[in-house]
Amino acid sequence: MNADDIRAYKKRWERVVEVEQAELAAMSPAEKFRDLAMLMGVARGLDSSTDADKDVEQVRRRWNLLAERLGV
Numbered sequence: 778m779n780a781d782d783i784r785a786y787k788k789r790w791e792r793v794v795e796v797e798q799a800e801l802a803a804m805s806p807a808e809k810f811r812d813l814a815m816l817m818g819v820a821r822g823l824d825s826s827t828d829a830d831k832d833v834e835q836v837r838r839r840w841n842l843l844a845e846r847l848g849v
Contacts, residue, residue: 804812843849 808821
């Protein structure tokens with residue numbers, strides 16, 4: 778890969794970003810909401826959001842325990 782290849786690669790991705798932004802701007806609020814709801818459904822189906830919540834809660838308990846033991 779040389780400098781020209783890298784420039785061309787970057788230019789192609791810049792075009793992809795432009796097209797994606799135009800598509801997003803053209804979407805109605807209802808379409809955006811539908812897409813968001815679909816993504817949230819997928820996240821629930823994968824249990825990723827509940828796992829993250831459990832992880833955050835576990836970290837908070839550890840920090841609280843440390844703060845209690847250190848008298849902070």
